[in-house]
Structures are given as structure tokens and as C-alpha cells.
Amino acid sequence: MKVTLFATCLVDMFQGNVGKATVELLERLGCDIDFPENQICCGQPSYNSGYVEETKNAMKKMMTAFEHAEYIVSPSGSCAYMLKEYPEIFKEDPIWAPKAQALANKTYELTDFIVNILKVEHVGARLNGTATYHYSCHMTRLLGVKDAPLTLLKNVEGLTFVELPGKDRCCGFGGTFSVKMGNISGQMVDEKVQDVESTGANYLIGADAGCLMNIGGRIGREGKPIKVMHIAEVLNNR
Incomplete structure (x- = not known):
């Protein structure tokens, strides 16, 4: 199964060990990991601060970066949820609304993906x-x-x-x-x-x-x- 990793800003900048553990864990569970180097912030900090329109460009870049993905997995429930918010944010946009929905549909938090998609409850840890x-x-x-x-x-x-x-x-x-x-x-x-x-x-x-x-x-x-x-x-x- 091919999995595209959404690392998140905090993991990328401060907790690289978490990203490494996520990749190693998923590979051990039989996943082939892809990492789009053009992924950026999901936009949550600025969006939650009220800068909705200003954040949309970052969101569009994220949708483009992950457009090819079959499954998007993130070691952050908060950031995974932000991608799930995109359909509501772009609901009036005829071009980006379907892309936002497609992104949301294939996004999972790490443990949710392991238990409910891979159907694994014991990872040998x-x-x-x-x-x-x-x-x-x-x-x-x-x-x-x-x-x-x-x-x-x-x-x-x-x-x-x-x-x-x-x-x-x-x-x-x-x-x-x-x-x-x-x-x-x-x-x-x-x-x-x-x-x-x-x-x-x-x-x-x-x-x-x-x-x-x-x-x-x-x-x-x-x-x-x-x-x-x-x-x-x-x-x-x-």
C-alpha cells in the first residue's frame, strides 16, 4: 500500500525523530512511503487567527502537493483535521472545492490509519x-x-x-x-x-x-x- 506522509511543520522543524519513527513504523507494516518535498504548512495557525483569505494560497499548495496521493497519513491529529476543514473553506469555489474534498477523503491520522485502514492492532512494540x-x-x-x-x-x-x-x-x-x-x-x-x-x-x-x-x-x-x-x-x- 502506498502512503504519502504529511509530516507537519512541528515535526519537520523540531521533532524529526517523530517523522522518522512514523516512516519506519509504516514501512514495517508493509507500506511504501512517499514524501512530497513541496508540502508546506497546512495553514492552521493563520486560519485560526482569522486570516482566512490570506491562508487559502497555502492550502491550495497543499492540495497540489498531495493531489497524487492514495492515502495521506500524518502523525498529528490536529493537522490531519485541518485538511478535513478544506472542503468547508472552499465550498463556494467550483475549481478548488472538489480538490479539497478529495484531499479530505484520503487523509488519516497515524493511529486511525493503522487500526481502521491497515486493520492492525498489535504492531510488535x-x-x-x-x-x-x-x-x-x-x-x-x-x-x-x-x-x-x-x-x-x-x-x-x-x-x-x-x-x-x-x-x-x-x-x-x-x-x-x-x-x-x-x-x-x-x-x-x-x-x-x-x-x-x-x-x-x-x-x-x-x-x-x-x-x-x-x-x-x-x-x-x-x-x-x-x-x-x-x-x-x-x-x-x-
Whole structure:
């Protein structure tokens, strides 16, 4: 099966290890990986800041970059959801509306793709310790991917899973929200770190790079002995 990787900006610039883990994991599951070098930002930061018309050129470039793809897979629920928003954004455009719909129809978050398209629930991963999972807002509430990550994590050999208290609460990242509302964001991430710490987990696992950077940054500054991992890294660990 041919899979086209949508790496996302944060993975490309800050978390290349997540992109590498995603490719290695999918290849091990029998996928042939394609990476369009002309992919750019999906437009979410500027779009969510209200610059709708200004963002459309970036979105058009993304539709062109992925036009050839059979399946588009991303290690980010938030960015995958943004591509799903394109049909609504371009619904009045007779040229780009069908392209936007085609893009949305073939876009998947990584764990959703593995469980519901590849029909795999046990990837042969191993990680010794106790872990809790952060449910990122866009991935769970908007994209609707809730069960796939947990299905895969509960089949990781050696890993004990503990539910995160307040799992339905935002970590405070929210893209530009963390910049515009820094004091509120800081309080939210403090509460999230306290919840993570209360589980006694060795690992905090998530599926969105932005959330993990936010929570992981606070964990690091406070010197907490908790390792933050993207779920792609966990599933690729053997």
C-alpha cells in the first residue's frame, strides 16, 4: 500500500525523530512511503487567527502537493483535521472545492490509519514502564479519533496504561492561544502536569506535537522525572 506522509511543520522543524519513527513504523507494516518535498504548512495557525483569505494560497499548495496521493497519513491529529476543514473553506469555489474534498477523503491520522485502514492492532512494540495518554483536543473532539491510540498502546508489550485524570481538559497550547493568552495557557499546562504526575507514570504519550512540546516543556522546566513521547516513537520501539 502506498502512503504519502504529511509530516507537519512541528515535526519537520523540531521533532524529526517523530517523522522518522512514523516512516519506519509504516514501512514495517508493509507500506511504501512517499514524501512530497513541496508540502508546506497546512495553514492552521493563520486560519485560526482569522486570516482566512490570506491562508487559502497555502492550502491550495497543499492540495497540489498531495493531489497524487492514495492515502495521506500524518502523525498529528490536529493537522490531519485541518485538511478535513478544506472542503468547508472552499465550498463556494467550483475549481478548488472538489480538490479539497478529495484531499479530505484520503487523509488519516497515524493511529486511525493503522487500526481502521491497515486493520492492525498489535504492531510488535515494546516499552517497559507505566504510561498515561494525553487526549489532544482537535484529535478527539473534532477529528473523532479516540479509541485507536489506546487500542495500540494497550498492546505494547511491557507497558502498563493508567488513565489520565482530567483527560478531557486542554493542555493550554492551542497554537496561537498559548501566545495570545500566555497567563491562562500557563495555568492550564500547570494543571495538566499535575494530573500527569498524579498517575505515577514514567511516560506521557500523545499524538500531537504541539501538545507534547507544551506539556513536555513545562515538565522539563520543573525537573519532573517523566519522559514525553509521541505515540509514533512508542509504537516504533522494539
